[in-house]
Amino acid sequence: MTELNRQPALAQFNKLNNKFTTVLGMVEDQSLLNHDLYLYREIEIDFDNEDVDGTYDNYTIYNVYDNPLITEDSLNEMARVRITDEYPLEIQLSILGNVLEKVADANAIECEDLKEMNDFIAEARRVNKLRKQFYADNPEFRYMTTEEADAAINEKYEGAIQEYGTDTRDI
Numbered sequence: 589m590t591e592l593n594r595q596p597a598l599a600q601f602n603k604l605n606n607k608f609t610t611v612l613g614m615v616e617d618q619s620l621l622n623h624d625l626y627l628y629r630e631i632e633i634d635f636d637n638e639d640v641d642g643t644y645d646n647y648t649i650y651n652v653y654d655n656p657l658i659t660e661d662s663l664n665e666m667a668r669v670r671i672t673d674e675y676p677l678e679i680q681l682s683i684l685g686n687v688l689e690k691v692a693d694a695n696a697i698e699c700e701d702l703k704e705m706n707d708f709i710a711e712a713r714r715v716n717k718l719r720k721q722f723y724a725d726n727p728e729f730r731y732m733t734t735e736e737a738d739a740a741i742n743e744k745y746e747g748a749i750q751e752y753g754t755d756t757r758d759i
Contacts, residue, residue: 594632601627601644608640608647682709 596614601607603625611633615621621628627644639652675683685706692699723731732740 592634592637594634594638597631597633597635599629599631599633599640599647601629601647603627606644608642608644611635611640678709678713682706682713685709 598612598614598618598621600609600612602609603623606627609626611631612621612628614630618628629644629647631640631649633640633649637651637653638649640647640649642648685702689699689702689706691697692702720731723729724733
């Protein structure tokens with residue numbers, strides 16, 4: 589277990605229902621705090637390793653690593669990031685649009701709007717490719733590909749805190 593570095597702090601509770609809201613650093617003059625909406629308790633807490641749960645009359649200070657909170661929303665977001673990293677929305681739409689157009693053609697289904705959209709997307713991608721090449725070849729600009737930018741960031745922060753928990757592809 590990590591050695592705790594507890595400090596004086598204030599646990600803030602909702603005055604209406606007595607539920608814990610947040611931990612504040614200690615303040616010299618507590619009369620400046622919002623006593624109309626909140627109740628406060630002086631506590632000792634390690635800001636990096638502990639949190640508070642409960643109500644004003646019945647609260648506990650717990651180690652956040654003993655029972656980490658995982659929310660459905662955080663798991664959904666990790667999955668979303670993983671999907672869009674591999675298949676960005678424009679790629680997803682292109683795949684779906686191409687398949688729909690083939691299905692429509694095979695079944696003699698009129699789909700001019702879809703074909704116009706697919707043509708527009710194809711033209712936008714063609715122009716974007718030319719634009720990238722222009723900036724890459726032009727010495728007046730410093731063009732960096734996505735891969736180069738990612739490599740530069742990874743090199744800059746190698747071994748730093750950024751490496752922990754940011755790569756959702758391992759999930």
